[in-house]
Amino acid sequence: MDLSNRTVLIVGGTSGIGRELAGRFTAAGSTVAVGGRSPEALSELAGEGFGTFGVDVTDSASVASFRDAVLARYPELDTVVTMSGVMLLEDLRDPAHFEAAETTIDTNLLGTIRAIDAFTPHLIRRGAGTFVTVTSGIAFLPFPPMPSYAASKAAVHAYSEALRAQLDGTGVGVVELVPPAVATAGQEKVNPHALPLDDFATEVMDLLSENPTPHEILVKGVLMHRWAERDGTYDDLVARRSQALAMLPGREG
Structure with a gap:
């Protein structure tokens, strides 16, 4: 994939991996727009020169308005990265976990599908373009304290x-991007083995630039x-x- 002269939309790119990739695509010579829910983060990104748009991927009407606004400003859009996601702990012995499961599936899986559906007709009409979906190493090797997160990412892989x-x-x-644990949003404190964000992003951009572009972007840290x-x-x-189930309340020891 030629990373220069693209017009890239990162859905859910207001923080962490998405925000870092926004900067990397810009540095490579592409035009980048970001969609997300945080007005504060969007304001910061707008100040850095990114196109910014508010969107809630769990709301179909919000996604439709978002699509219309993006395509009105960027009719040449050719790359859509779907980053939106939440990671929630769940104790499956407690029926109250279902709320977390619902939120996770609605955001991670259905939110991804809503975003893809919104831009598929546009990319097909162009006759060229790329979707970059984002899954997780946890899609292939579950992390038991986050069962719905694992299920949602496995589903995005299959989708x-x-x-x-x-x-x-x-x-x-x-193209499917499969991150391992990456040191964002405090992950470095929870997981000392989390990959530094800068190293991860460098490896991702190198893999994306290969010709042909791999179907799966697998950094070395996610191969296991x-x-x-x-x-x-x-x-x-x-x-x-x-063993990490000890993280759940009432599971200590």
Whole structure:
């Protein structure tokens, strides 16, 4: 993928990985717009020269208005990155977890689908473009304290595969970005093994620039997750990750 002279929209790009990638695409010579829910973050990004748009991916009307506003300002849009996501702890022994599950699925899976649906007709009409979906190493190697997060990201992986197949021949590609734990939003305190954001973004941009662009963007730090079943390490790794269930209230010890 040529990373210069593109017009990129990052949905959910007001913080963390999305915000870093916005800066990287800009530095590579692309025009970048960002959509998100935080007025404060959007204001900061606008001050840095990004196009900014408010959107709530859990609200179909909000997504439709967002699409119209984006395409009115950027009719040449050719790349849509779907970053929106939440990570919530859930104790499946407590039925009250369902609210967190609902929020997670609505944002991570249905929010991704809403965003893709909003821009698919535009990219098909152009006859060229790229969707970049964002999943997680947890899609392939579950983290037991966050079951719905794992399920939602596994679902986005499967959806991305189907989307790629259905868009074959239209000129619209589908690339799946699969991050490991990355040191954003305090992750470095929770997980000392989290990959530094700068290192992660550099590796991602290098992989995206390959020709042909890989269907999956797999930095070195996520390979153990992605290929755990193939490599025969899955059961042992899930058992180790299950020790983190002690994070849940009432599970100490």
